[in-house]
Amino acid sequence: MTEENIETQFIAAPKNEINKTEFLRYLMDTYGSYVIKLAYSYTKDSSSAEDISQDVFVKAYKSFDQFRGESSLKTWITRITINTSKDYLKSSWHNKVRFFQNKYFNLLNAKEKKTEIQFIDKEENDRLIKGILLLPLKYREVILLYYYQDVSTKELSFLLNVPIATIRTRLSRGRKLLKDFWEVEE
Amino acid sequence: LGSGGIKVEKILKSLPERIQESSMKRLEFTDKQKHSVMLRLQDENSERRPFLKKKFNPVLSLMVLATLVFLILKVPSIDNQNIDFYTSTNGNNITGIVTGINEVKKEFKSFEFPTYIPMGFIEVETTGVYTSPNDSTQRVLNSKYCKRDSCVYILQRNSPNPPTAKQFKSDSITTIKGNKAYVFNQEERKEIVVWRDGDVFSIKGSVSVRELKKITESLQTK
Numbered sequence: 001m002t003e004e005n006i007e008t009q010f011i012a013a014p015k016n017e018i019n020k021t022e023f024l025r026y027l028m029d030t031y032g033s034y035v036i037k038l039a040y041s042y043t044k045d046s047s048s049a050e051d052i053s054q055d056v057f058v059k060a061y062k063s064f065d066q067f068r069g070e071s072s073l074k075t076w077i078t079r080i081t082i083n084t085s086k087d088y089l090k091s092s093w094h095n096k097v098r099f100f101q102n103k104y105f106n107l108l109n110a111k112e113k114k115t116e117i118q119f120i121d122k123e124e125n126d127r128l129i130k131g132i133l134l135l136p137l138k139y140r141e142v143i144l145l146y147y148y149q150d151v152s153t154k155e156l157s158f159l160l161n162v163p164i165a166t167i168r169t170r171l172s173r174g175r176k177l178l179k180d181f182w183e184v185e186e
Numbered sequence: 187l188g189s190g191g192i193k194v195e196k197i198l199k200s201l202p203e204r205i206q207e208s209s210m211k212r213l214e215f216t217d218k219q220k221h222s223v224m225l226r227l228q229d230e231n232s233e234r235r236p237f238l239k240k241k242f243n244p245v246l247s248l249m250v251l252a253t254l255v256f257l258i259l260k261v262p263s264i265d266n267q268n269i270d271f272y273t274s275t276n277g278n279n280i281t282g283i284v285t286g287i288n289e290v291k292k293e294f295k296s297f298e299f300p301t302y303i304p305m306g307f308i309e310v311e312t313t314g315v316y317t318s319p320n321d322s323t324q325r326v327l328n329s330k331y332c333k334r335d336s337c338v339y340i341l342q343r344n345s346p347n348p349p350t351a352k353q354f355k356s357d358s359i360t361t362i363k364g365n366k367a368y369v370f371n372q373e374e375r376k377e378i379v380v381w382r383d384g385d386v387f388s389i390k391g392s393v394s395v396r397e398l399k400k401i402t403e404s405l406q407t408k
Contacts, residue, residue, distance in 0.1 A: 046213060144201075
C-alpha cells in the first residue's frame with residue numbers, strides 16, 4: 001500500500017482514539033526525521049529541534065480532528081513545524097535563555113557553538129549546509145524547503161503566507177547570499 | 187561554486203543528496219523521542235483535571251481526602267484486583283517479552299486488538315509474554331488503554347478449553363460474536379471474559395459494562 005493510500009485511509013477513518021494513536025505513530029515513523037531536520041533548520045540547535053519535533057507531533061495528534069485532507073499530510077505537518085519553530089524563536093523563554101547565555105556564559109556558549117560548528121565542518125558537504133544555516137531565517141526557510149524538501153513556490157506561498165513573488169525574491173536573494181558566503185569561505 | 191549564481195543553483199539542486207551525506211543526517215526522530223510524545227500526551231490528559239485549577243480549599247480537600255480514603259479501603263484498585271487465574275500471567279514462567287503495539291502485532295499474528303476504545307482513552311502499554319520455555323505457542327498478550335486515571339485492560343491467553351460457568355461465578359452470561367461471555371458488573375469489578383478459537387480474553391476496567399462489551403465486540407487481528 002502506498003503512503004498516499006495509507007494517508008487517505010487515516011483521513012477517512014473515524015477520528016476515535018485508536019485511529020488517532022495509530023495515526024500519530026504513522027506520522028512519527030514517516031515524518032519524524034523530516035520534522036526534526038526542518039526544525040533544526042530554524043533553531044540551528046539539535047536539542048531545541050528535538051523539543052520542537054515532540055511539540056509538533058503532540059499538536060498534530062490534538063488537531064487531527066480538524067484535518068480534512070485539503071492539503072497533503074506532508075504540507076500539513078510542514079506548516080505545523082514551521083509555526084512551532086517560529087513560535088519557539090519568538091518565545092520570551094528562548095530569548096531570555098539566549099540573552100542569559102550571551103551575557104554571562106560567553107565562554108560556555110562559545111564552547112557549545114564550537115562543538116556545533118565542528119559538527120557542521122566535518123565534511124565538505126557540510127560547508128554548504130553551514131552556509132544555509134547562516135542565512136537569515138526568511139531566506140534559509142525558503143532555500144531549504146524549496147531545494148531540500150522539493151516544496152514548490154506556490155506551496156511555499158501557502159505555507160509561509162506570503163505572495164509567490166516574495167518567495168521568488170527570497171529565493172533569489174538567498175542564492176546570492178550563499179554565493180557570497182562561498183566566495184568568502186574560499 | 188564561487189564563480190557564479192548558476193553554479194550555486196546547481197549545487198543547491200543536489201542538496202538532498204548532500205544532506206544525506208552530511209552530519210545533518212544524524213538528526214533522527216528516535217524511538218525514545220516517540221515514546222516521550224506518547225508520555226506527554228498521557229501527562230497532558232492527566233493535567234486536564236479542572237478541579238486542580240481552582241483555588242485550594244482546605245474543607246473541600248479534607249472531604250475529598252476522606253472520600254478517597256473510604257474508597258481506597260472499600261474498593262480495591264483495578265491494578266491490584268486479582269486477575270482471574272484463567273487470564274493471569276505467572277511471573278515465574280515468563281521466557282520472553284515483546285513490548286509496543288506494533289512489535290506485538292508483528293510477533294504474535296493472533297494478537298487481537300480493539301478497533302473501538304471509549305473516547306479519550308489512548309493506548310499506553312502493550313506487551314506480549316511467552317510463558318513456556320518449550321512451547322512458543324504459549325503466550326499472554328496484554329494491552330492497557332488509559333484516560334487520566336481510568337484504564338481498560340485487555341488480556342488474551344491460550345486456553346484449549348472454554349471456561350465454565352462453575353469457574354466463573356459471573357453476574358450474567360451473554361453472547362458476543364456467537365461466543366459465551368461472562369459478565370461481571372459489580373462496583374469493584376467490571377469485566378467480561380470470553381473464549382474463542384483457543385484463546386480466553388479478559389476485558390476489564392473502570393468503564394461501564396456496555397463500553398467493555400463494545401470493546402470486546404471490536405477485537406480483531408487486523
